Amino acid sequence: MEFEVRHLRVLCAIADTGSLRQAARRLGVSQPALTTQLQRIERSVGAALFSRERTGCRPTLLGRAVLSRARPLVDGMSTLVEAALAEAEAARSGGPRLRIGSTASRVIGGWLRRLRVRLPDADISLRVDVSARELLRTVAAGRLDVAFVHEVEGCPLTVPEGLCQRVLLEREPQFISLSRDHPAAARPVVDLDDLAGDRWMVDPSVDGEWDGVRRVLGAAGLDPPVLHGDYLTAASLVVLGEAVAPCQPTSGPREDMAIRPLRGDPLAVRLLLVSRPGWDTAAVYAELEAAYREAAQRAAAYHQWLLRHRSPLVAALP
Structure with missing residues (x-):
């Protein structure tokens, strides 16, 4: 062969x-x-x-x-193909292009909407990937212009040499999703001990996710059963009371699910915008920040968390 x-x-x-x-x-x-x-x-x-x-x-x-x-x-061939496609598209459209990547986030929709308003003549494309490391490699290879990624606390990402980065949020707490009839759902803040008897569901394909959860559970002296799967499946199991799962604090409210902060915020991520060298990210970063604030405002539990912790974001929130 x-x-x-x-x-x-x-x-x-x-x-x-x-x-x-x-x-x-x-x-x-x-x-x-x-x-x-x-x-x-x-x-x-x-x-x-x-x-x-x-x-x-x-x-x-x-x-x-x-x-x-x-x-x-592989990188060379991908770069060649991407460059050829980009040149062909630029020739057809005659306008600038913006290739953005992101790990899964509730912020993406608002970010795209704002970018299209701010850069009406730009050809904006989006790539979503569960792997922050893969997105960083793609930016380094020149196949993306910017990438919005999260770095799990305790599992640092290796940013390829030469790339530029801006920190959107140094420490974003990860909340917990649980069924509405879970005993802990009646409390505004959940203790890890309240979840000791639950199955936890984690997506191992998300860089650092399982290692981060395992570290936090181990430090708390807990060893609950863990299911591995994607978070779409996790949501359906959480609603049925079959599992609990970490989630982003910007997760929107649902009638069939409770989203609660964990006491002491043991799980956290750092939010980064990474770009190619020499690339002006001012407009892209500004719209990302504004979209994040919008998402935070819609999530009542997270809004309250920001107020309690006197976050700099609170100044932009009513």
């Missing part, structure tokens, strides 16, 4: 996610199909490129050597 760029993308996706399931999700294929493809690649090489462990897939020594050569090729 001759190696093609698509084969190298498979290897990079598996290494980046550490999981065949998550790599398949990123590549948009089924896990059995991806497993078969990896087996074919390894047969053609004549040795294993990944070791299958209980906690996921890890590159072997040979795998690391192959990946060290594969990444520049």
